[in-house]
Amino acid sequence: MFDDLKKGLKEALDRLMNRGSIDEEALREFSLDVQRTLLKGDVNVRLVLELTKNVQERLTREDRVPGVSVKELAVRALYEEMSKLLGGDNVLPIQPKNLILMMGIQGSGKTTLAAKLARYYTVKGMNVGLITTDVYRPGAYEQLKSLGDRIKVEVYYREGAKPVDIAKEGIARFSGKNMVIIDTAGRHKEERSLLQEMTSLESAISPTFTLLVVDGTSGQQIFNQAKAFSEAVKVGGIAITKLDGTAKGGGALAAAAATGAKVYFISEGERLEDIEEFSATRFVGRLLGIGDLKGLMERVRQAEITMKEDEVRKALSGRMDLQSFLDQMEQMNKLGPLEKVLEMLPGAPKVNEEDIQKAKVQMEKWKAAIRSMTPEERRDPKIINASRIRRIARGSGITEKDVRALLDAFGKGKSFMKMAKRMRLPPGLG
Numbered sequence: 001m002f003d004d005l006k007k008g009l010k011e012a013l014d015r016l017m018n019r020g021s022i023d024e025e026a027l028r029e030f031s032l033d034v035q036r037t038l039l040k041g042d043v044n045v046r047l048v049l050e051l052t053k054n055v056q057e058r059l060t061r062e063d064r065v066p067g068v069s070v071k072e073l074a075v076r077a078l079y080e081e082m083s084k085l086l087g088g089d090n091v092l093p094i095q096p097k098n099l100i101l102m103m104g105i106q107g108s109g110k111t112t113l114a115a116k117l118a119r120y121y122t123v124k125g126m127n128v129g130l131i132t133t134d135v136y137r138p139g140a141y142e143q144l145k146s147l148g149d150r151i152k153v154e155v156y157y158r159e160g161a162k163p164v165d166i167a168k169e170g171i172a173r174f175s176g177k178n179m180v181i182i183d184t185a186g187r188h189k190e191e192r193s194l195l196q197e198m199t200s201l202e203s204a205i206s207p208t209f210t211l212l213v214v215d216g217t218s219g220q221q222i223f224n225q226a227k228a229f230s231e232a233v234k235v236g237g238i239a240i241t242k243l244d245g246t247a248k249g250g251g252a253l254a255a256a257a258a259t260g261a262k263v264y265f266i267s268e269g270e271r272l273e274d275i276e277e278f279s280a281t282r283f284v285g286r287l288l289g290i291g292d293l294k295g296l297m298e299r300v301r302q303a304e305i306t307m308k309e310d311e312v313r314k315a316l317s318g319r320m321d322l323q324s325f326l327d328q329m330e331q332m333n334k335l336g337p338l339e340k341v342l343e344m345l346p347g348a349p350k351v352n353e354e355d356i357q358k359a360k361v362q363m364e365k366w367k368a369a370i371r372s373m374t375p376e377e378r379r380d381p382k383i384i385n386a387s388r389i390r391r392i393a394r395g396s397g398i399t400e401k402d403v404r405a406l407l408d409a410f411g412k413g414k415s416f417m418k419m420a421k422r423m424r425l426p427p428g429l430g
């Protein structure tokens, strides 16, 4: 059912790769391909635009990393942004005693899902009981009872009683069990009375988790449903059913996540074993069809670190004037906090807090001093005489002694490495 999404995304990635060069035009086309695919999957337009904007921006902004292909960077950007869009990974918190209240509109798949959950947690070794408070739909109890019988899970119901009373009685009956799942009615004259019933059930029994069941074939319309329920009760999470019979699954998932309530379960079939805890990262991984996504992520991360090391090395070597010294100090700041930059250098010894602090103060003073110099002075520090020193000190708010120390260090060093040594940075730098 997610075949179209999968195919569309694969084609978008392939097309990006087949372009001669990855320029603005190629990235724009890639964005359009992804947009078309997601819109076809009934993902909300606003969400689609936000996602592709983020992906495109990342691919424009992020530096190319040697050893990592643009396709891999694109996969990573898509993977991370799509996982974010779908609300991340959520696992139903299991307590010593669990009381799960199911709700959802008529036909969304509550009764079936109640039985699927009962099976899912029974297999995990929990002692589960089922209750139905559906007093409206003819045969509601028989439906759940026959599902319960198949998995040997007891079902409670009392003909002629009120929903809240049935729930309370059932909970009392199942007091020895560690999970009780309550199936509720979906059939009501109007939505308002259904929501009212849910509110009174919620306050009467205080469930540990409220699971909203929505029909995946409704696509992005799920957003309004989820919103209506969230305004009436505290929705703990969402389960999306019938994802086997729809091309709108992507839209359903994105819409559910957009309400702020997370998706906990998805179901792709009528059989009781057709239930899966939803993980956005696993799901997107499957969509993008990259077997070893974790491996890829790690490889990109490593490559980025190596690249930064190269940058640092380059920044720290070579002859220069005071202007390039200033540039390089600023460049270093961009790479991260000084202690992190130092950590990235292979073989750099651990430096203590105090040395780092001293070096930082020194660096700030020197930057201020260079900023107060004229371009000629920066290019050719030899012309800086006593009166210039006085002017620079006044302009930068540091002492003349500090300015002299800088010039002295520069005269002896002329490479960042050597300057760094003068700043008493760790010997590994030299």
Ligand SMILES: Nc1nc2c(ncn2[C@@H]2O[C@H](COP(=O)(O)OP(=O)(O)OP(=O)(O)O)[C@@H](O)[C@H]2O)c(=O)[nH]1
Pocket (backbone or CB within 6 Å): 104, 105, 106, 107, 108, 109, 110, 111, 112, 113, 134, 137, 140, 184, 185, 186, 187, 241, 242, 243, 244, 245, 267, 268, 269, 270, 274
């Ligand atoms: N294909 C498919 N069918 C499903 C799925 N889940 C439920 N169904 C079917 O959808 C129909 C409605 O499911 P129910 O579980 O009865 O829905 P409900 O929310 O309890 O309905 P009401 O009690 O009337 O509100 C049934 O025919 C189920 O077999 C699913 O994941 N895939």
Ligand SMILES: [Mg+2]
Pocket (backbone or CB within 6 Å): 110, 111, 112, 134, 140, 183, 184, 185, 186
């Ligand atoms: Mg039902």
